[in-house]
Amino acid sequence: MKLTYTLPDNLDTEIDELEDMIGRFKKSEVSPTEMKVHRVPFGVYEQRKKDTYMVRIRCGGAIVRPDQLEKIAELSKQYAADWIHVTSRQEIQMHYVDLDNIVPVIRGLKTVGLSPRGGGGNTVRNIMAQEDAGIAQDEVFDVSPYAVALTTRMIEEPDSWNLPRKFKIAFSGSSDDRGYATIHDVGFIAKMKDGKKGFKVYVGGGMGAKTELSRLFLDFAPEDQVYAITKAVKTVFYKHGNRRNKHAARLRFLWKTLGEEEVFRLINEEYDAVKKENPPPLAIEDIDNVAANLDLPVEAVADTKDYETWQMRFVRQQKQKDTFTVILPLHLGHMSNDQAVKLAQFLKPFGENVIRMAKDQNFLLRNIPGKYLPNVYTFLKATMDNFNRPYIIDKMLACAGASTCQLGICLSPNATMATRRVLEGADLALDAAQDIKINVSGCPNSCGQHHAADLGFFGKVARKGDKVYPAYNVVAGAIIRDGESKFAEKVGDVPARDLPNLVRDFIGVYVSKKSDYKSHEDYIQTQGKEDLKAICAKYKNVPDFDTDKNYYFDWGEEKPFSVAERGKGECSAGMFDLLEMDLGNIQITRKCIEELTDKDSIQQKQQLLKDVVFYSARTLLLTRGIEPKSEQEMYDGFKEHFIQTGLVDASCGDLLKIAASGNYEDLLSKENEVHALGDRIKFLYDHMNNAFEFKIPGQEEKPAAAPQAPAAANAEKSSSKVVKDFRGVACPMNFVKTKMELAKINSKELLEIWLDDGAPIDNVPGSVREEGHNIVEQKKVDDYWSVVIEKQ
Amino acid sequence: MDLTEEQLERYSRHIILQDVSVEGQEKIMNGKVLIIGTGGLGAPAALYLAAAGVGTLGLVDGDVVDLSNLQRQVIHFTPDVGKPKVFSAQEKIAQINPDVKVITHNKRVFADNIADIIKDYDFVLDGTDNFAAKFLINDACVLEKKPFSHGGILRFDGQTMTYVPGEACYRCVFNSPPPKGAVPTCSQAGVLGAIAGMLGTMQAAEVLKYLVGKGDLLTNRLLIFNALRMDFRTVKVKKNPDCPVCGNNPTITTLVDEEQPVCDLKR
Structure with a gap:
């Protein structure tokens, strides 16, 4: 019985890299942005309290074993807050971890087969399963083995860590959809057809500032297709998701930009491609749900009335005979480390398969033999806070x-x-x-x-x-x-x-x-x-x-309410942040060169020139899927992907050679070329679309080397309504951009634009109307406006 | 065609115009315009057309920049004296708008080369300073069915009209060049520098209107102004059925050079 997911072989290397990066970050050799880009996909988020971090531990299928829980609590005791937190995505979080303790925590987790990898950032997030999978009366079959096996497979694949935005997968065992399959990026609902196991498959849903229900992709897919389907959808998302606009990046936005037909066509295309490769289906091992045979004295309950109330509130009969699940409410998902250790130790005799996390942030203790319910009651009553409160609280x-x-x-x-x-x-x-x-x-x-x-x-x-x-x-x-x-x-x-x-x-x-x-x-x-x-x-x-x-005053606040301190989200640390950071490095270095005076040494100038070459070569390499380990590798990659492809003038080859040689003297006579290289990189960046293709006016299109399909052009065309986010775009550029979008659609088609409050909403709709177009709808959404325009 | 972020911003004041919009700007960006003469008229026209983002600008001129040009030929700067005008102009255009592709023709137009030069362009702008060239451009454009803008300036006066195939041409209005010496040249009579700018930019506006396809062109109309009185008027002109080049029985069917250019004091 394989109860939890398997860690990938390269995890040690990745942890070593993270450790190295943290070390260099502390020496200021690595910028906070760069650090963030590596940290967040590792499930490590910075908290509002500066220099403290939260570690989010992946728990595929909502499962955690008692020994794992014990380890988490012990690590938390040693390195983190005095409590742990259960999330609504069925994971466990540790809070207030110091920078120095991140790696020890991650290594500690690894000893019990856990990892926070993919807990945050633009990754395949924790794969959920309905919390009562395997024990529910109404389920078609147990879906948790699929969530576990799919987790194992997904976390082996490098592209799972570099998606346009997060990617969420869920499983439900019945049409009651308690796993929320119908509101996930990919959702599977168990179904039988002709006596065979399989799933109804939904895609492209999710909750957020723009919620969207998933759409039915397949009415029935045999159980051995779970991996292939997920892989296909993930690939479509990887290729076509909007990487530039964090607010419109999730898979569900493709419904609007590409249209449903096209999205399904793309998924089918990738699905066919995956099937041709014939990947092995997931290794599904059934998970047993049996009440353990314990050699434990049954405890007597003193207060029978309280016990009965507790049973009514928190005890549920499983489909397995005389076997029960106990709901353990955790207020707002919190449990102290000590409670967690005690709970883990108490549960160990009941077997490995005894804990699930519910999406309402509570624990579920399953496979409890009916006769031992009094023991559980007594233990919880002695250990937990606020025991036996009405469940709704x-x-x-x-x-x-x-x-x-x-x-x-x-x-x-x-x-x-x-x-x-x-x-x-x-x-x-x-x-x-x-x-x-x-x-x-x-x-x-x-x-x-x-x-x-x-x-x-x-x-x-x-x-x-x-x-x-x-x-x-x-x-x-x-x-x-x-x-x-x-x-x-x-x-x-x-x-x-x-x-x-x-x-x-x-x-x-x-x-x-x-x-x-x-x-x-x-x-x-x-x-x-x-x-x-x-x-x-x-x-x-x-x-x-x-x-x-x-x-x-907000609840619990001593200062009057203010949103001034609201920061930028951590969730979407992505590639564009990195690119823009390097572009900034180029600009800053060039400015330093400009400001050099006669007093500055010639060595200083040649070093700065070299830095421009260095940053120029590095900036766009990421878009070709290259993360160079050495400077030479970086120059080689740049030569291959930018010079040999004609994107950058061949004469820049000399600059790279000089930069790589370690003797930068010759750069002094090539100052103009160095600046031209910097300009060219900025130019390429400005002419790059979301699929990392360079669209240079008057030139043949240079396709990206990474596996990219003809995304952007299609992405802009759509039979249904196109939505454009012009928040943060000042007058009159918001109107200019609106006209640009209107030019792309046909008469009578709709365009939805988002505008800031104030001058934009006061001016743009009027200007649009003046040009003869029809404003179909104009409404305020939170702090911005949505305007729907019908083209003349 | 997708405008880049930078282009959207650069051309935003065009795009905002209802009569230009994105579609019109795209037409401008796909436009190919030939400017014959990069002097008083060609200089401002080239600057504005480059700034407007005309996709391809052809420049024809065989002269080099002279110190006396700088009073009105604003695309050339003092350090350019002695440099071929087309190259001087090309350098400025690249600075104004690197999106514009510039094709240089470092030569004068003659009967034997003009047809070849104009054939790839959508519109021709006459910025020449002599009658021989003006009549040659007219005849070539009529025969090749190219629209063009005629322009001429002297002292404080300017005139311009726009030809499109089927409408009145320059010869419909002025049958043939005046006798040599009848009309003084700029170098003899002088010209107020600013009126070169006034007329050249009018011609540029005509080009842009033509490319975008909006408004009423100066066809079958001759615009005349005098800057001393600041008096502008348009005179209606008609297609002449007896026009030697576009009339019912044309006598000019192949191109010939008229008498030598008259504005030749410097040579």
Whole structure:
């Protein structure tokens, strides 16, 4: 039985490289950007507290073994915060790790077969499986072995670490889609056909600032095709994903830029290509779910009433006879290191296959023999905090929020905590509402999964007079189920201050009306949304700052609310950051040369000239898939890919030779050529499209050497609506770009543009209208505007 | 054709114009324009057409830059004195707009070479300073069915008209060059430098309108201005059925050189 994924052979080398890079970073030989580009795909994120890092550990199929949990907790004790964190992607995170401790942590994890590789950045992220796979009454078959085997395969492949953006895969065992297959980049839902195992395959969905449901790719694919299909979709994404615009990079944006037909055609093309290579199917080993035969005395329970309540709240019968799953609620996914060690040690006798992580950030303890439930109860009661609270309280899901996330707007965990206090103090039958899924995100990115909630919130900035205050959009009524999936819809908004009251009111109303409806879903889809609107209206009025300052402070904050410190996201450290850094190096060095005076030595000048050649040669090499290990390798690569291809003038060959020779004196007489080389690199960069092809006016197209298809030209054409993000583009260039896009589409076709508030929205639509085009829709989305134009 | 980020910005003030837009700018960028004479008229015209992003600019001139040229021929600078005008102009164009491809013809036009020179261009701009060349350009363009812009300046006066095949040509209006000595040359009569700029840029505007395909060209109209009075007017002209080159029974069917150019004081 292969319960967890297998680490790739080259992991040691990669860890060594990371170690080397950290060493050089500390000596300032490596820039923070360069460091970031290596660090983030390793699942290591910088936290808001400077020079501390979070390590996100991959747990394929939501599985962690007790011995692994114990090791994580021990490492956390030694090197990180005094708690660990379970994510909504079914992983475990360690927080506040110092730079020096990153590598020891990663090496420690490796001893128990774990790695954070791919935990962040533009990578294949943790592969999810529904948390009750293998034990659910309704499942077609156990999908976790597929998630585990696919993880093993994906993390062996180098292109998994260098995608245009993150790439998420999930498995569900039944059409109830508890693995969220219908909102992933690639989603598999177990299905039987003619007695054979297989999957219904969905692609191109996801949650975020722009959510999108996945689209059905195959109604049935035999089980041995899981790898080939994933590989095909990944390759299409690798080739066609928009690498330049982080906000439009996920696979799901291809629906708009290429059109559904073209995307499916491309996937099929790659799928055929993969099939021709005939890769071995995934090595699937069934995972047993059996209650262990323990030689353990059964403990007696003192408080039977409390025990029964606990059973009602947290114990679920598995499809295996007399075998149970225990929900272990972790408030906001947190568990102390000590608790984790104790839990791991307690669980070891129950076998290896006893822990899963649920996407609501709780632990699930499975394969517990019925007779030992009292033992589990007694252990948890003695070990865990806030034991046996109504499930709805800890089921509430929140993203990390603005305290640790550089993108956050609101402090979602604090709002959630405040809600918990309000609920605990309210006289409500909370257990009657335990089906309700309440999710809170601090910003429009869907890390808190508000789009998938019964009642969801996502943070925003609201204004009253000249003051800003924290607030949340209120959404409701998501359904995630094969063929029926839909995201939660906006029903209103609420000041952060009143969020807990809104939740309390809603639960009160639900509990009182519940008996009239078939299910909580039935209620929310019909009356629930109306009730919520009414509740939102109740909290509409925000008092002035002078009347009640509390509204202008986020939960748990001592300073008035501000978004000034919001940083740029860490998530998308990518290739373009690196390229731009080297371009900047070229410019800076050239400026230094200009500013040299007679007092400066000639050696200084020749060194600077050499640096220009060095950076020029390095800048674009990445786009050809080359990461040179030595300077000579770099010059050789540049010669092969840029000089021999005619992209750069052959005369530059001499410059490289001099630079490589170590004696830079001869560069002095070639100063002009050195500058021309710098200019040429900038020129090439400016004329490079997202597929790294150079589109030089008046010249034949030079295709990229990397495996790139004719992407960009097609990408711009589409039968459906094209969306262009002109946020951050000032007047009148936003109008110029709009006209450029309009020129590409046919009459009556639609173009959606995003514009900043202020002058852009005041001017551009009017100018567009003046030219005879039709403004179909103009609406404010968060802090920007979406304008839909129909071409004349 | 996809404009690059840089081009979008460079040409943004064109693109914003409803009558130009992206499509018009692309036409400009695909345009091939021949400027005959890189002197008073050709210099400003070449500068503006280069700045506008005309894809290919052909330059014809056999002269070298003279110190006396610099008062009005603004594409040439003091250090260029003695340099062939086409090369001097080419260097400036490269600096204004490296997107523009420049083809130089370091020679004068004559009956035996003009047809070959103009054949690859979409539009010809006459920036010459003598009647022989002006009539030769007219005849060649009529015979080759090339649109062109005529321009002439003297003292404080300027005139221009635009020919497109089928409409009135220069000979429809002026049958043949004036007798030698009847009209003084620039070198004899003088010219206000700025009016070269005024007329050359009008011609450039006509070229751009033609390339973009918008507006009313100066066809069948002769624009005349006097800068002393600052008086502008247009005179209607008609296609002449008896025109020796484009009339019903043309007598000019092959190109011949008219009498030697008159603006030859320096040689």
